Amino acid sequence: MSSVYSVDVEIRAPVNDTEVTARVADAIRNLFPEADPDHREGELVAEVHTMEGFSEELHRAEILDTARSVFFDNLAGDSFAFDLKKQAAFESRVNFAVGEPAELGDIHVGVTVRAPDAESYIDSVAPPTEDGKPIDTE
Structure with missing residues (x-):
């Protein structure tokens, strides 16, 4: 991620009565180490301006193609x-939630890219691959 990006990442996770708030906060920080979640009315909310730590987890888990698919499937304009x-996040693993939400809720991540553009940012977080290895597009 050598380019300079202007990005806002909002992370929200419900905290149910049966959950320990600190464990949900740890789940967020495990995938977004820059996050400092605030507790607000039944949920934790954090805002960060990078997905570098998350990108490292995608690379480590070798799920760049999956991440790209999820990101591009949900791309609308600059978000x-x-x-x-x-x-999974509590165990420091990336597992995208699809279909029905989990019983205790999922971590929702909203990304808005201000510069240069969302497609370029996605390429930096989860670069295209060939034979499972990231392609250097720079």
């Missing part, structure tokens, strides 16, 4: 959003 499973 995209996706949901993550809380339990």
Whole structure:
């Protein structure tokens, strides 16, 4: 991620009565280490301006193609959003939530790219691959 990007990433996760707030906060920080979640009326909310830590997890887990698919499927103008499973995040694993939300809710991530554009940002977070290896597009 050598280019300079202007991006706002909002992270929201419900906190149910049966959950420990600190564990949900840890789940968020495990995938977004820059996050400092605030507790607000039954949920944790955090805003960060980078997805570098998240990108590192995508690379480590070798799920760049999956991430690109999720990001581009949810791209609308300069924004995209996706949901993550809380339990997997607590274990420092990326698991995209699809279909019905989990019983305790999922971590919702909304990304707005101000510069240069959302497609370029997605390419930096989850670069295109060939034979499962990132392609250097620069």
